[in-house]
Amino acid sequence: MTEKHPLSGYKKDDNGVLWIWSYVGQARVKMGYKVKSLLHYEQSSYQQISIVDTKWYGKMLVLDGTPQISTGEGFIYNEMISHVPIITHSNPKKVAMIGGGDCGPAREAMKYDGIQQIDVVEIDPKVTEICRTWLTSASCYDGETRLNMIHRDGIDWIQEHKGVYDVLIIDRPDPVGPGKKLFQPDFYQYVYNSLKDDGVVVFQSGSPYYNTSTLQGTIKNLKELFPIVRTYLVTIPLFPCGIWSFTIASKKMDPLQADLTKLEHTDTQYIDPEIFRASFVLPKYIKEIVDGK
Numbered sequence: 384m385t386e387k388h389p390l391s392g393y394k395k396d397d398n399g400v401l402w403i404w405s406y407v408g409q410a411r412v413k414m415g416y417k418v419k420s421l422l423h424y425e426q427s428s429y430q431q432i433s434i435v436d437t438k439w440y441g442k443m444l445v446l447d448g449t450p451q452i453s454t455g456e457g458f459i460y461n462e463m464i465s466h467v468p469i470i471t472h473s474n475p476k477k478v479a480m481i482g483g484g485d486c487g488p489a490r491e492a493m494k495y496d497g498i499q500q501i502d503v504v505e506i507d508p509k510v511t512e513i514c515r516t517w518l519t520s521a522s523c524y525d526g527e528t529r530l531n532m533i534h535r536d537g538i539d540w541i542q543e544h545k546g547v548y549d550v551l552i553i554d555r556p557d558p559v560g561p562g563k564k565l566f567q568p569d570f571y572q573y574v575y576n577s578l579k580d581d582g583v584v585v586f587q588s589g590s591p592y593y594n595t596s597t598l599q600g601t602i603k604n605l606k607e608l609f610p611i612v613r614t615y616l617v618t619i620p621l622f623p624c625g626i627w628s629f630t631i632a633s634k635k636m637d638p639l640q641a642d643l644t645k646l647e648h649t650d651t652q653y654i655d656p657e658i659f660r661a662s663f664v665l666p667k668y669i670k671e672i673v674d675g676k
């Protein structure tokens with residue numbers, strides 16, 4: 384008999400070992416994460432937030448029972464969601480991230496001296512506070528003058544900031560809870576309006592295998608607005624089935640034409656010019672999803 388746990392997604396097995404069971408979309412598939420210790424949990428006004436320690440992933444941020452980022456392999460997600468749009472733009476000065484209060488992508492953006500301002504718009508101040516305490520190697524720096532931490536709803540923020548950003552990074556969670564709004568059709572229009580004429584945006588667009596409709600919806604909404612829309616793939620061990628997609632869109636800049644020289648000299652663990660190029664090569668079954676066949 385498994386023992387019921389007060390936190391959603393958590394269960395103890397017959398040997399008293401704690402697991403997180405994360406449901407994958409509507410696929411009726413569950414992925415289990417064995418927990419070494421539950422370090423912290425609390426209910427914020429928006430979601431249940433917990434931090435656990437694990438053998439394989441290190442420390443993990445979990446929101447409403449879904450693992451979001453880990454200290455072990457979070458560099459993959461953080462590098463691929465930030466360096467690709469930054470390099471595609473070539474010389475961004477003003478960057479904003481919607482979501483991502485853990486600040487992983489913001490730390491990557493700080494590696495570019497040309498970036499003068501990074502606005503991180505996170506709805507839940509508790510996420511920032513808890514990541515700062517528990518994921519110290521993966522949280523926001525104090526004393527980084529270019530970083531503005533803004534605790535607001537991202538949808539309101541970008542509606543109020545038109546034509547200002549060179550790069551927007553939409554580090555959104557699954558389309559549940561407060562993140563649901565970041566998948567609505569009007570959000571894509573606000574994103575378009577918030578970018579400068581040569582602006583570039585990237586969206587976390589889900590697993591192409593399990594969240595096909597999320598990816599299709601993202602591409603459809605973006606193609607109605609932007610002339611350049613491209614999906615790229617990343618292998619993320621923390622996420623179910625490992626294959627994950629990001630979708631980039633721009634009014635002018637094409638990632639396939641990007642100058643990758645800067646990447647050769649940037650301190651990273653995953654991305655380099657070859658990975659940048661290769662991530663845009665899609666298997667046929669994903670090409671069909673992307674092309675709407």
Ligand code: SAM
Binds near residue numbers: 460481507510535560
């Ligand atoms: N990189 C991880 C991933 O994709 O799994 C982390 C993403 S997680 C940090 C997404 C963040 O978006 C959460 O911290 C959540 O609080 C925040 N968020 C959700 N809805 C939001 C909204 N409407 N505006 C701003 N931030 C939001």
